[in-house]
Amino acid sequence: MASHVALFRAPPLSSISTRQRFHANHFSIKGLKLNTTSSTCFPCSTTTHRGGSCSLVIACSSSNGREPDSANDDGVKAVERILEEKRRAALSAKIASGEFTVEKQSGLLPVLRSLEKLGVPNEVLEFLFGWVEVNPRIPEAKGSIKAIRSEAFFIPLYELYLTYGGIFRLNFGPKSFLIVSDPSIAKHILRDNSKAYSKGILAEILDFVMGKGLIPADGEIWRVRRRAIVPALHQKYVAAMIGLFGQASDRLCKKLDAAASDGDDVEMESLFSRLTLDIIGKAVFNYDFDSLSNDTGIVEAVYTVLREAEDRSVSPIPIWEIPIWKDISPRQRKVNAALKLINDTLDDLIAICKRMVDEEELQFHEEYMNEQDPSILHFLLASGDDVSSKQLRDDLMTMLIAGHETTAAVLTWTFYLLSKEPRVMSKLQEEVDSILGDRYPTIEDMKKLKYTTRVINESLRLFPQPPVLIRRSLEDDVLGEYPIKRGEDIFISVWNLHHSPKLWDDADKFEPERWALDGPNPNETNQNFKYLPFGGGPRKCVGDLFASYESIVALAMLVRRFNFQIAVGAPPVEMTTGATIHTTQGLKMTVTHRIKPPIVPSLQMSTMGVDSSMSLSDKDEINQEGQVYQAQS
Ligand code: HEM
Numbered sequence: 001m002a003s004h005v006a007l008f009r010a011p012p013l014s015s016i017s018t019r020q021r022f023h024a025n026h027f028s029i030k031g032l033k034l035n036t037t038s039s040t041c042f043p044c045s046t047t048t049h050r051g052g053s054c055s056l057v058i059a060c061s062s063s064n065g066r067e068p069d070s071a072n073d074d075g076v077k078a079v080e081r082i083l084e085e086k087r088r089a090a091l092s093a094k095i096a097s098g099e100f101t102v103e104k105q106s107g108l109l110p111v112l113r114s115l116e117k118l119g120v121p122n123e124v125l126e127f128l129f130g131w132v133e134v135n136p137r138i139p140e141a142k143g144s145i146k147a148i149r150s151e152a153f154f155i156p157l158y159e160l161y162l163t164y165g166g167i168f169r170l171n172f173g174p175k176s177f178l179i180v181s182d183p184s185i186a187k188h189i190l191r192d193n194s195k196a197y198s199k200g201i202l203a204e205i206l207d208f209v210m211g212k213g214l215i216p217a218d219g220e221i222w223r224v225r226r227r228a229i230v231p232a233l234h235q236k237y238v239a240a241m242i243g244l245f246g247q248a249s250d251r252l253c254k255k256l257d258a259a260a261s262d263g264d265d266v267e268m269e270s271l272f273s274r275l276t277l278d279i280i281g282k283a284v285f286n287y288d289f290d291s292l293s294n295d296t297g298i299v300e301a302v303y304t305v306l307r308e309a310e311d312r313s314v315s316p317i318p319i320w321e322i323p324i325w326k327d328i329s330p331r332q333r334k335v336n337a338a339l340k341l342i343n344d345t346l347d348d349l350i351a352i353c354k355r356m357v358d359e360e361e362l363q364f365h366e367e368y369m370n371e372q373d374p375s376i377l378h379f380l381l382a383s384g385d386d387v388s389s390k391q392l393r394d395d396l397m398t399m400l401i402a403g404h405e406t407t408a409a410v411l412t413w414t415f416y417l418l419s420k421e422p423r424v425m426s427k428l429q430e431e432v433d434s435i436l437g438d439r440y441p442t443i444e445d446m447k448k449l450k451y452t453t454r455v456i457n458e459s460l461r462l463f464p465q466p467p468v469l470i471r472r473s474l475e476d477d478v479l480g481e482y483p484i485k486r487g488e489d490i491f492i493s494v495w496n497l498h499h500s501p502k503l504w505d506d507a508d509k510f511e512p513e514r515w516a517l518d519g520p521n522p523n524e525t526n527q528n529f530k531y532l533p534f535g536g537g538p539r540k541c542v543g544d545l546f547a548s549y550e551s552i553v554a555l556a557m558l559v560r561r562f563n564f565q566i567a568v569g570a571p572p573v574e575m576t577t578g579a580t581i582h583t584t585q586g587l588k589m590t591v592t593h594r595i596k597p598p599i600v601p602s603l604q605m606s607t608m609g610v611d612s613s614m615s616l617s618d619k620d621e622i623n624q625e626g627q628v629y630q631a632q633s
Contacts, residue, residue, distance in 0.1 A: 136481055136482060137482075138167060138168060138169045138178065138482045138484075139164040139165060139167075139168040139169070140164075140168065140169045140170075140171060141160050141163075141164055141168055141169070141170050141171070142170075142171050153468070153577075154467040154468055154493060154495045154496075154577070155575075157170075157179055157181075157468075157491070157493050157495070157496060158493070158495060158496050158499060160179065161179065161181045161493065161496045161500075165181075165182075166180065166181050166182025166185060166480070167179070167180050167181070167182055167185055167479055167480055167482060176488075176489070177488075177489050177490065177491055178479070178484065178488050178489070178490045178491070179490075179491050179493060179496075180479070180490060180491065180492045180493065181492075181493045181496035181497055181500065182480065183497060183503070183528055183529040183530040184480070184529070185479050185480050186492050186497065186529045186532065186536070187524075187528070187529040187536065187537075188479065189471055189479070189490065189492060190469070190471075190492070190524075190529070190532075190535060190536045190537035190539065191529075191536055191537030191538075192537075193477060194537045194538050194539065195474075196473060196474050196475050196477050197471040197472065197473055197474060197490070198218040198219075198471065198472050198474055199215070199216050199217075199218055199470060199471065199472070200470055200471055200472025200489055200490075201470055201472065201489055202215070202216060202470040203216035203217070203218065205309070205312050206309060208308075208309075208312075208320075208335075208339070209305055209308070209309050209339065209397060209401070210394055210397055210398045210401065211390065211391075211393075211394035211397075212225075212391060212394050213225075213394035213395050213397055213398025213399075214226060214229060214395055214398050214399070214402075214542070215398050215401075215402055216398075221391075225387075225391070225395060226538075226542070228380060228383070228385050228387065229376070229380070229395060229399075229542060230542055231366070231379075231383070232376040232379040232380060232383075233376070233542060233543065233545070233546060234366070234367045234369075235367065236367040236369050237367075237369055237374055237376075237379070238443075238545055238546055238549060239443040240369065240374045241279075241283055241374075241546060241549065241550070242441060242442060242443050242446070242549055242553060243440070244279060244282055244283060245279060245441075245549065245550045245553035245554060246440040246441055246553055246557065247440075248275055248278050248279045248282075248554075249275065249553055249554045249557040249558065250440075250557065251275075251278070251292050252271060252274075252275050252292060252554070252558070253557060253558065253561055253562075255271065255292060256271075256558070256561070256562055256591050257561075257593075259591055260562060260591045260592055260593050261593075265567040265570070265588050265589065265590050265591075266588070266589055266591055267586040267587065267588050267589075268411075268412060268415055268564075268586075268587040268588075268589050269408070269412045269582070269583050269586050269587045270586065271292070272407075272408040272409075272411040272412050272554075273404070273405065273408040274291040274292045274299075275292065275408070275411075275554060276403070276404050276405075276407040276408040276411070276550070277289050277291045277299070277302065277404050277408075278290060278291055278292060279403075279407075279550060280399070280400055280403040280404045280407075281400070282375070283375060283376065283403070283546070284375060284376045284377060284396055284399045284400055284403065285346065285349045285350075285353070285375050285376070285377040285396050285400075286349070286353070286373045286375040286377065286378065287345070287349055289302070297341070298341060298342065298345055300338070301337075301338035301339075301341040301342050302338075302342060302400070304334060304335060304338035305335065305338050305339055305342060306401060306404075306405065307578075308335045308338075309401070309578070309579065310578025310579055311578070320332055342397070343393060346393045346396055346397065347389065347393065349377065350377065350381075350389060350392060350393070350396075353373070353375070353377050353378055353381050354381055356370070356372075356373060356378070357378065357381045357382050360382070362382055364382055364383055364384070368382055368383070370382070376396075376399065377392075377396060380392065380395075399543070401579075402541075402543065403543050403546070403547065405465075405578075405579060405580045406465045406466075406547065406580055407547050407550050407551055408580075409463065409465045409580040409581055409582065410456065410459060410460060410463070410465060410547070410551050411551060411554055411555065412582075412583065412587050413459055413462070413463035413581065414455060414456060414459040414551070414555060415558075415564055415587065415589065416566075416573055416583075416587055417458075417459055417462065417463075417510045418455070418559075418564065419564055419565055419566050419589065420510070421510050424455065424510065424512060425559065425563075425564075427451055428451060428452060428455055428555075428559055429559050429560065429594070431449060431450070431451045431452060432449070432452060432556045432559055432560045433560060435448045435449055436449075436556055436560060438560075440557075441552070441553045441556055441557070443549075445556075446549055446552060449552055449556060450517045450518075451512065451517065452552050452555055452556050453521065453548070453552055454512035454513070454515045454517065455512045455555065456548060456551045456552060456555065457512070457515050457521070457522050457533070458510060458511060458512040458514065458515065459510075460533035461498045461504075461531060461533070462498065462499075462508070462510060463581050464494040464495055464498050464532070464533060464581075465580040465581060466494070466577075466579050466580055466581075467493070467494055467495040467577060467580075467581055468491045468492065468493050468494065468495065469491070469492040469494060469532075469535060470489070470490070470491060470492075471489075471490045471492065472487065472488065472489050472490065473485070473486055473487060473488045473490065474486060492532075494532045497529075497530055497531070497532060498530075498531065498532075500530070503530045504530075524536035524540070534547075560594070561593065561594055562591045562592060562593060562594060563591070563592045563593075563594055564589045564590070564591055565589060565590045565592075566587075566588070566589060566590075567588040567589055567590045568590070570587075570588035570589070571584075571585035571586070571588065572585075573585075573587060
């Protein structure tokens with residue numbers, strides 16, 4: 001049976017307030033022993049303007065989820081910032097000096113090393129002296145399972161990382177995990193020795209929904225499916241998708257148009273979730289969920305299953321595995337009914353697509369694409385992919401989930417960050433106005449929207465989706481200087497890598513300018529695994545380009561038409577997480593129309609094999625060159 005621990009739940013941004021931290025030299029996070037002056041904050045940042053320049057001040061709200069009180073004025077913030085910087089510097093120095101991370105080594109070590117050199121096998125040495133004696137020990141932190149249940153997970157991991165370093169062991173009663181926050185060890189696990197690692201706990205948790213789909217699959221099944229699916233996301237397909245992204249984003253603009261005109265606030269997180277569901281449904285299996293206007297049936301079923309997957313990933317006891325529970329629990333019955341509805345729908349779509357392919361005069365080639373139905377499913381069937389219906393369903397379901405919540409989370413946190421940094425928003429709008437004007441984005445624009453791309457790059461650094469990658473060792477290995485055994489559960493904390501003060505200047509600051517505009521697009525290779533927005537190695541995301549373009553198109557199309565601000569009286573924006581980082585209470589924003597930007601010369605619109613029902617906003621007109629002239633509000 002799977003070992004289930006709360007994998008991902010993160011505390012609200014506020015759960016450990018800056019002020020609390022400065023007042024507590026030794027505190028414990030609900031059972032986790034933390035013997036440190038702990039004051040690291042997270043990007044629940046506020047912007048202040050001093051002397052005409054903008055600076056980002058990291059400020060967490062208080063632990064009850066309310067905004068900091070009035071005493072939290074600029075002066076206090078400045079003092080807190082200085083204290084924070086001092087503490088970080090002192091702690092970094094201690095960590096760098098090895099005070100926290102160096103473990104006592106066995107006095108027998110020199111003897112054992114000599115025996116090793118003489119060729120005495122490791123198993124014999126282990127037998128004689130015991131594993132622990134032979135090798136340097138990984139630093140350890142201890143905690144209680146309650147801490148993981150009630151606390152969010154990746155934030156305490158960050159605190160522990162500052163104390164224990166790039167690799168440490170976290171023990172919860174009998175359960176033990178290795179937490180990796182070191183780029184070279186991450187590279188070793190994800191790329192250099194990836195064959196020695198499986199998806200472990202993740203595969204067990206996701207089995208009910210993804211089966212042997214690409215994300216949880218391991219070994220031969222994964223190899224075969226990856227080889228079949230990757231070619232489906234070829235360049236021509238992604239270029240066609242730009243049109244789909246534009247049209248779906250336009251539907252969202254329509255909603256925002258109405259809200260802006262009526263003066264209604266909008267909850268952006270759920271709107272982004274619907275936008276990306278509509279896009280991924282069309283892109284993967286040519287199904288229009290139309291979730292921006294429709295909330296029942298299949299849409300509700302998808303959300304029921306998604307929530308269940310997330311809840312299972314944070315539940316300490318797998319009660320759903322108790323046989324009788326499955327049948328009597330109303331919740332489990334609802335989940336099963338939802339799964340059945342989605343599976344039946346997918347089966348129907350597969351059958352429809354098979355008929356289309358049969359009727360087609362098919363000439364399959366490398367960049368094959370059916371103009372009416374450019375979906376991944378159509379490609380897979382047309383390629384003659386020899387696959388069972390169950391496997392095909394698992395793959396479609398995997399891509400539906402992988403490509404939906406991730407991009408929605410990226411957009412949500414990007415708009416949150418932008419709302420805190422008007423300087424970045426202005427620069428972004430300036431670029432979008434000058435490159436796009438009022439027309440739909442094309443594939444050519446993706447290269448030109450450089451600052452827009454950097455905004456997404458930086459948002460993915462501050463809010464990586466997912467914040468933790470999960471692996472299990474399939475054989476003994478050596479991580480850094482530490483030998484590890486087969487069967488170790490490992491969390492690679494992308495959050496820690498992306499927030500590490502050792503790896504980044506002003507790590508918590510939202511600064512798209514840290515990525516040179518004319519430099520290469522940052523990725524795990526050119527950043528040497530300190531930046532892992534889409535993972536790395538053979539299991540890297542297959543949808544990275546798709547998702548990047550999707551985010552760029554949606555961002556550009558929204559900011560060129562509207563201004564966004566956190567709504568007055570909105571609940572504080574705090575983090576919680578399932579597979580991705582969610583807000584606890586949504587991202588409530590006030591949307592206002594922008595003054596019409598200048599019209600620039602148009603480019604040809606890319607061809608779109610997409611549903612004509614995806615119309616432009618009612619008030620818009622489209623000319624023959626693909627320009628959309630927005631009605632003045
Ligand atoms: C901004 C949006 C996205 C982010 C941040 C993201 C991130 C990731 C990451 C970090 C991984 C690696 C997981 C690991 O190593 O354990 C991954 C894998 C994967 N992603 Fe994405 N993803 C995004 C969008 C998409 C989209 C749109 C699709 C589908 C069209 C997709 C399909 C997949 C699949 C199938 C895998 C598994 C690949 C394998 O194991 O071979 N993702 N994604």
